[in-house]
Amino acid sequence: MCGIVGAVSARNIVPILVEGLKRLEYRGYDSCGVAVHQDGALRRARSTSRVAELQAQAGEDGIASGTGIAHTRWATHGVPAVRNAHPHFSHGPNAAEGAPGRVALVHNGIIENHDELRAELQARGYVFHSQTDTEVICHLVDSLYDGDLLDAVQQAVGRLHGAYAIAVFHRDEPQRVVGAREGSPLVLGVGEGEAFLASDAMALAGVTDQICYLEEGDVVDLQLGKHWITHKSEAGRFEQVTREVKTVHAHSGAAELGPYRHYMQKEIFEQPKAIADTLDNVDDVSAIEPSLFGARAAEVFSQIDRILILACGTSYYSGSTAKYWLESIAKIPTSVEIASEYRYRDSVPDPRTLVVTISQSGETADTLAALKHARSLGMPHSLTICNVSTSAMVRECALAYITRAGAEIGVASTKAFTTQLVGLFLLTLTLAKLRGHLSAESEAEHLKALRHLPVAVQAVLALEPQVVAWAEAFARKENALFLGRGLHYPIALEGALKLKEISYIHAEAYPAGELKHGPLALVTAEMPVVTVAPNDALLEKLKSNLQEVRARGGELFVFADADSHIASGEGLHVIRMPEHYGALSPILHVVPLQLLAYHTACARGTDVDKPRNLAKSVTVE
Structure with a gap:
């Protein structure tokens, strides 16, 4: 989602700002901009095109400075348009559009009381040139400015309700940028005689590896060769605080595509390695231990009787799958x-x-807020399954299992999903063992299956040519139905989500047994029905559901285990999975669904890695 980069340095930082935005492009955006303090005035370039276009525009306009901020915007308040793109300028009361700016500001998040503040500022003569809530903050800082930018920002954030990360500078204070965060991530990067701000450490890859993760309510002041952080005390005064600076080796989002057409395809094929890396902690052990989840895990696990999983989107479907395992x-x-x-x-x-x-x-943002809400209700025990060890979620939770999927650039999640399932299965085994429900023999069998999983996924990826043939037929459709039963129902949900995300085909998923309770009314020859058919206890019931579809003229596309005895025929297409994988079957069965969505999107010519209206990291509510 929206990205921030800012800097104060003795060198020209415009190339650093632009490169930082490029590293954040994978998160999704619909406009971008850069603003600097140059020759005693504020200058900026903004675009509704890609960052490369912004870079060219800034070069043509001769924008260069040691102080500046930059932003990629994913629209919330106001349509994607140059007038709504960040950075925003405040021109003072009753200023005409195009008047010299005094304050430049970028913002991630949503300000909930922006209407109230807008009315107050308009009454004071401030003219608004955008539809955004961000411009409200910019004018508010301007209205409070009395020679000290830090003081103005500290006062301004006290008036804001909602979530935000901001970076701001003032015309009258060259070589100074102030940042603040509440509910939206912001990091400080420390260099030699220079300092940086970013919404993600990845934006600063190659610039500095000395990173400080700002905490909720922090306000940070960057000046040439120095910086400090303030936080409001219980007495209501901002006081200087110390935050740890860590060495963080962030990976650039500009990874090489190699032989692949898109990052999503690359990431689908990286799943065997991602799963192997995620299992690295258990490859050399003969038994599952609570310490996989943190030093205090055994103590915490002994104090719990139930599980509450909180997640959004694809992560919600991984949690829904885990519910079957855990119970x-x-x-x-x-x-x-x-x-x-x-x-x-x-x-x-x-x-x-x-x-x-x-x-x-x-x-x-939604998951972080839900976690804090759960804690406020008196549930102190928390654990996260997360792909970024330095993230806010990991810092907020007492326990963690870090998946090792690596940077996932495609908006539609693939390898992050399968590695989440691996982490959740390990959690299941750990709790089962501690609760006396896992014999030594079963533990050894599950560990053996986990270690074989990367090879099993590799075998599924070999089915790609067969999936491509199906995708040609799907590309001509506008609707699709996905069916699954038991722990494969969430996998059907994930398959439908992938198809709609990147191909823009309307897709729904149902438990197969629910067909006759409504969805069967939709089935025609124009409604392809995708079915996940593992050879498990529900297979015979699933076969009956398939007959219901065939009897109504529907066309079936079935991913079946090799020994499921479902044969291809008229209106019934079958791709056979290499092997049945028991409890871990969902991890295998989701892979061909990812491939189906990917190749259907390619056939339709959509922007696979950056689907319309979507963002990779959802940092606003």
């Missing part, structure tokens, strides 16, 4: 909540609940 193998009651809904309803808290959050980025 059937570990015998522990588990509920799965959509994080964006959880904190807005009345629930019944239990202090002996382990709150598990799942997030690829570890910065998902």
Whole structure:
């Protein structure tokens, strides 16, 4: 989602700002901009095209400075347009559009009381030139400025309700940038005689590896050769605080595509390695130990009686799959909540609940807010399954399992999903063992299956040519239905989500047994029905559901295990999976669904890695 980069240096930092935005492009955006303090005035370039176009525009306009800020915007308030692109300028009361700017500001997040502040500022003569909530902050800082930018920002954030990360500078204070965060990530990068701000350490890869993760409510002041952080005390005064600076080797988002057409295809094929890397902690052990999840895991796990999983999107589907594992193998009651809904309803808290959050980025705003809500209700035990060890989610949770999927650039999640499932299965085995529901023999069998998993996924990837043939037929459709039963129902949901995300085909998923309760009315020859058909206890019932579709003229596309005895025929297309994989079958069955979505999108000519209206890291509510 929206990205921030800022810097104060003795050198020209415009190339650093632009390169930082390029590293954040994978997160999704619809406009971008850069502003600098140059020759005693504010200058900026903004574009609704790609960062490369912004770079060219800044070069043509001769924009260069040692002080500046830059931004990629994913539209919330106001349409994607240059007038709504960041950075925003404040021109003072009653200023005409195009008047010299005094304050430049970029912002991630949403300001909930922007209408109230807008009315107040308009009454004072401030003229608004955009539809954004961000311009409100810019004018507010300007209205409070009395010679000290840090003081103005500290006053301004006290008036804001909502989530934000901001970076701001003033015309009258060259070589100074002030940043602040509340509910949206912001990091400080420390260099030799220079300092940087960014919404993600990845933006500073190659510039500095000395990173300080700002905490909620921090306001940071960057000046040439120095910086300091302030935080409001209980007495209501901002006081200087110390935050740890860590060495962080962030990887650039500009990874090489190699032989692949898109990052999504590359990441689908990286899954065997990502799973192997995620299992690295258990490759050389003969038994599962709680310490996989942190030093205090054994203590925490002994104090819980149930699980609450909080997640959004694809991560929610991984949690939904884990519910089947946790209840059937570990015998522990588990509920799965959509994080964006959880904190807005009345629930019944239990202090002996382990709150598990799942997030690829570890910065998902809804999930972070849901975690804090659960904690406020008196549920202190928390664990996260996350792909970024330095993220806010990891810092907020007592326990963690870090997946090692590596940087995932395609908006549609693939390898992050399968590695999340691996982490959740390990959690299941750990809890099952501690609760006396996992024999030594079963533990050894599960560990053997996990270690073989990368090879099994590689065999599934070999099915790609068959999936490509199906994709040609799907590309001509506008609707699709996905079916699954038991722990494969969430996999059907994930398959439908992938197809709609990147091909823009409307797709729905249902438990196969629900067909006759409504969805069957949609089935025609123009509605392809994709079915996940592992050879498990529900296979015979699933076959009956398939007959219901065939009897209505529907066309079936079935991913079946080799020994499931489902044969191809008229209106029934079958791709056989290499092997049945028991409890871990969902991890194998999701891979061909990813390939189907990918190749259908390619056939339709959509922007696979950057689908319309979507962002990679959802940092606003």
